[in-house]
Amino acid sequence: MAAYAVCVRDGQILLARSPAADGTREWVLPGGGMEHGEDPYDTVHRELMEETGYRIRVTGFLGVDSRRHLFAGRRLEPATDHHALRLVYEGEVVGGELRPEVDGTTDLAAWQDLDAVPGLARVRLVDVALRLWRERPADGRLEDRPLPRQMNEE
Known part of the structure; x- marks a missing residue:
């Protein structure tokens, strides 16, 4: 489980590297x-502060990105079945100063032009979150995601 925020202002999105x-x-x-035991709302506030130096106000819930990955095991080890559940919020910067994370998983935070995002080396979640932000589906689900299988399929 994870929580993320799309923060957009003046045609730019806040990203971390x-x-x-x-x-x-x-x-x-x-x-x-x-x-x-942490609430996802608290997670997104904490993580944004850690990775960017900014305090945010959550202005909305955009949706859920649910992905399942099968990671191949080494030689005789079995594969690992991993389910990633990511909650995507919309946020507005309300304080703090932009800075890189100290001793963390990212090394830089920066505002990137929305038009430049397609040319950036980025993870898939950036594209998913931007689609959620732009389309704002009422059910928090993007249309091109497959529908769940019926329980009684044979």
Whole structure:
């Protein structure tokens, strides 16, 4: 479980930069994992402060990104079945100063032009969150996601 925020102002989106598995760097949506017992609303506030230095006001709930990944195991180890559930909020910066995270998972926070996002090295969640922000589906679900399988399918 994780919580993220889309913060847009003056045609720019707030992003953080994180190292990818191959050592390159990619842009991510500010946010991250919930601590045990933590409310997602508190998670998004904490994570934004840690990664960007900003305090935000949550202005809306945009939706849920639910993804399942199967990670191959090493040699004789079984594969790992991982389910990522990401809650995406809309946020407005209300205080703090932009700064990089100290001793964390990201190394830079910056405002990026919305028009430049397609050309950035970025994680898929950035695109999903921007679609949620632009389309604002009433049920928090993007239309191109497959519908759930019926319980009685054979």
